[in-house]
Amino acid sequence: MAQALTRAMRDAMAEDPTVHVMGEDVGTLGGVFRITDGLAKEFGEDRCTDTPLAEAGILGTAVGMAMYGLRPVVEMQFDAFAYPAFEQLISHVAKMRNRTRGAMPLPITIRVPYGGGIGGVEHHCDSSEAYYVATPGLTVVTPATVEDAYGLLRASIASDDPVVFLEPKRLYWSKADWSPQAPAAVPGIGKALVRRTGTSATLITYGPSLPVCLEAAEAAREEGWDLEVVDLRSLVPFDEETVVASVRRTGRAVVVHEAGGFGGPGAEIAARVTERCFHHLEAPVLRVTGFDIPYPPPMLEKHHLPGVERILDAVARLQWEN
Amino acid sequence: MTVQELPGAGASHRPTPPPAWRPRTDAAPLLPDAEPYRVLGTEAADRLDPALMRRCYAELVRGRRYNAQATALTKQGRLAVYPSTVGQEACEIAAAMVLEEQDWLFPSYRDTLAAVARGLDPVQALTLLRGDWHTGYDPREHRIAPLSTPLATQLPHAVGLAHAARLRGDDVVALAMVGDGGTSEGDFHEALNFAAVWKAPVVFLVQNNGFAISVPLAKQTAAPTLAHKAVGYGMPGRLVDGNDIAAMHEVLSEAVRRARSGGGPTLIEAVTYRMEAHTNADDATRYRGDAEVEAWKAHDPIVLLERELTARGILDEAGITAARDEAEAMAASLRDGMNADPVVDPMDLFAHVYAEQTDRLREQAAMLRAELEAEDQA
Numbered sequence: 001m002a003q004a005l006t007r008a009m010r011d012a013m014a015e016d017p018t019v020h021v022m023g024e025d026v027g028t029l030g031g032v033f034r035i036t037d038g039l040a041k042e043f044g045e046d047r048c049t050d051t052p053l054a055e056a057g058i059l060g061t062a063v064g065m066a067m068y069g070l071r072p073v074v075e076m077q078f079d080a081f082a083y084p085a086f087e088q089l090i091s092h093v094a095k096m097r098n099r100t101r102g103a104m105p106l107p108i109t110i111r112v113p114y115g116g117g118i119g120g121v122e123h124h125c126d127s128s129e130a131y132y133v134a135t136p137g138l139t140v141v142t143p144a145t146v147e148d149a150y151g152l153l154r155a156s157i158a159s160d161d162p163v164v165f166l167e168p169k170r171l172y173w174s175k176a177d178w179s180p181q182a183p184a185a186v187p188g189i190g191k192a193l194v195r196r197t198g199t200s201a202t203l204i205t206y207g208p209s210l211p212v213c214l215e216a217a218e219a220a221r222e223e224g225w226d227l228e229v230v231d232l233r234s235l236v237p238f239d240e241e242t243v244v245a246s247v248r249r250t251g252r253a254v255v256v257h258e259a260g261g262f263g264g265p266g267a268e269i270a271a272r273v274t275e276r277c278f279h280h281l282e283a284p285v286l287r288v289t290g291f292d293i294p295y296p297p298p299m300l301e302k303h304h305l306p307g308v309e310r311i312l313d314a315v316a317r318l319q320w321e322n
Numbered sequence: 323m324t325v326q327e328l329p330g331a332g333a334s335h336r337p338t339p340p341p342a343w344r345p346r347t348d349a350a351p352l353l354p355d356a357e358p359y360r361v362l363g364t365e366a367a368d369r370l371d372p373a374l375m376r377r378c379y380a381e382l383v384r385g386r387r388y389n390a391q392a393t394a395l396t397k398q399g400r401l402a403v404y405p406s407t408v409g410q411e412a413c414e415i416a417a418a419m420v421l422e423e424q425d426w427l428f429p430s431y432r433d434t435l436a437a438v439a440r441g442l443d444p445v446q447a448l449t450l451l452r453g454d455w456h457t458g459y460d461p462r463e464h465r466i467a468p469l470s471t472p473l474a475t476q477l478p479h480a481v482g483l484a485h486a487a488r489l490r491g492d493d494v495v496a497l498a499m500v501g502d503g504g505t506s507e508g509d510f511h512e513a514l515n516f517a518a519v520w521k522a523p524v525v526f527l528v529q530n531n532g533f534a535i536s537v538p539l540a541k542q543t544a545a546p547t548l549a550h551k552a553v554g555y556g557m558p559g560r561l562v563d564g565n566d567i568a569a570m571h572e573v574l575s576e577a578v579r580r581a582r583s584g585g586g587p588t589l590i591e592a593v594t595y596r597m598e599a600h601t602n603a604d605d606a607t608r609y610r611g612d613a614e615v616e617a618w619k620a621h622d623p624i625v626l627l628e629r630e631l632t633a634r635g636i637l638d639e640a641g642i643t644a645a646r647d648e649a650e651a652m653a654a655s656l657r658d659g660m661n662a663d664p665v666v667d668p669m670d671l672f673a674h675v676y677a678e679q680t681d682r683l684r685e686q687a688a689m690l691r692a693e694l695e696a697e698d699q700a
Contacts, residue, residue, distance in 0.1 A: 052516055057516045060481075061479070061516050062482055065485065067482070068486035068490075069486070087472060098674045099457045101673075103460040103462065104462065104468075139676070161676050190680075236680070237681065237682070238682070
């Protein structure tokens with residue numbers, strides 16, 4: 001996945017001279033995860049810029065660059081390091097189109113490596129998506145496959161709106177037989193995909209939890225459950241139609257994500273599914289999420305992250321008989 | 323035992339590492355003057371350009387009238403709120419005057435006068451404060467960024483825009499305005515640092531008007547002056563009398579010239595005074611005395627300039643009358659514009675959130691449309 005992301009930026013930069021990559025360590029080092037590797041060498045430091053270490057400054061200057069017609073791609077090294085930039089994000093990035101009645105859209109892509117499962121110490125593993133999805137004006141996407149890493153990042157950079165691009169850190173090293181495709185070859189932003197068809201229940205998930213759900217779906221076969229797995233790919237806009245169609249087919253749903261459950265995206269999705277599928281549901285919509293705790297230290301994270309067992313337990317609870 | 327007494331803790335036992343870093347410049351040229359720079363009432367006034375000063379005078383009078391009219395409009399309920407710049411007109415006007423057409427202005431919520439002096443229609447400048455929309459103009463058309471209400475957050479935008487323009491090879495300078503309170507915000511520091519590191523063509527203008535709402539400068543900073551803050555970032559700091567439009571024009575012009583020629587950013591602190599309350603909703607008598615306000619009246623920017631120009635024969639009664647007439651015409655047109663009820667379309671609420679409306683917003687827009695239609699029929 002890491003190489004697909006790099007390739008997406010490289011191709012975008014080669015095609016469009018207004019695309020600029022910026023952030024802490026993105027130049028000479030190629031980023032702490034090496035996602036920007038080689039870009040400074042190929043396109044020069046003016047196109048792939050090592051900035052001073054200040055996230056509000058990084059995003060704030062990107063706003064000005066976008067105001068002048070550039071397409072900045074900003075790297076926020078780690079999820080929890082993005083917080084100093086929140087005022088810029090919420091007060092300006094998300095609102096500029098609206099404030100100016102469409103006269104000044106900001107085509108900024110904000111890459112945020114997020115989530116746990118890599119043994120990182122605190123402040124390196126937050127699942128911060130709930131903050132972003134609660135902010136009108138932001139598009140929020142998260143790839144779970146190598147193909148999507150490329151396609152969604154290309155689509156994000158091409159978008160005239162600001163996009164928070166959440167990169168699941170633990171999938172950086174995932175591999176796939178893959179060759180870069182035109183963004184049109186994979187569905188763009190705003191479309192969910194059924195990654196596995198099934199008839200017994202739908203697992204609704206995204207990003208780092210997709211492989212876990214697929215694994216759970218395989219394991220559930222032994223229990224006689226044929227699970228459908230929907231990968232949202234984009235949290236805002238939310239592809240309600242794909243989700244609703246799936247749940248109406250299966251009659252049961254579990255939402256799975258790493259972020260805490262209270263006020264997390266799963267709460268919204270469960271509510272929407274209940275509103276739209278009430279008469280099709282055989283059981284309440286359940287959620288399997290991270291605990292509502294600050295991200296735990298690495299030696300304890302396995303207890304926090306929703307795993308196959310917890311998903312299977314929820315699936316078992318879907319055998320709702322009142 | 324203290325740390326110093328520990329074996330091996332002495333400096334003589336410590337190998338000296340090779341220097342990885344050295345200061346690049348002597349800080350002295352970056353330091354501001356000890357006193358605010360002045361032109362009016364000094365020998366420097368001998369160099370004044372009469373035509374420029376007559377224009378400055380007319381703009382100041384117009385600016386004062388604009389402030390008075392806007393304040394009156396709040397009393398009539400035509401403006402939701404107005405943060406006055408009475409006393410600060412020289413800063414506002416000089417900031418607009420020193421910019422070329424292709425340059426950009428980054429105003430704060432208090433700087434509508436600077437936007438008007440740059441040529442923006444006063445009604446468009448006041449849209450935010452009237453409450454019919456957030457920004458009443460196309461920023462690209464006027465090269466005026468939206469008025470920024472969160473403090474200092476527009477400063478990194480100015481840096482990014484100026485940097486982008488330079489990367490494209492365009493001759494563009496960005497001038498960003500902030501108040502004394504805004505210099506305490508993190509974005510102020512990050513913007514100055516980025517600008518200096520990138521040598522961005524930016525001018526930072528701090529209007530030190532004495533108070534951040536009610537908090538005086540002494541509780542805002544322990545620095546000798548706000549201009550001193552420049553030195554730590556590696557850019558020149560200038561301290562200037564913000565009520566002396568000739569000094570303001572000179573110092574700002576010099577900073578713009580420096581930025582345009584690749585010399586990088588400058589931080590300017592204009593020492594001025596907010597004669598009125600923070601906004602019409604604020605009670606300034608709770609935090610400052612009349613004596614202080616009275617003392618500043620003698621240092622009014624219009625008084626200072628009028629005295630100098632009439633003494634030198636640059637301005638006569640006819641000139642003063644002409645300036646006042648021009649200001650009255652502006653006020654009349656502003657009144658007309660504001661007295662016309664703004665046309666607001668509720669469906670605009672959903673029109674500019676995303677390039678393409680989401681299903682969710684389409685649903686909510688449909689709900690509002692139905693409510694409006696029901697209202698119409700009732």
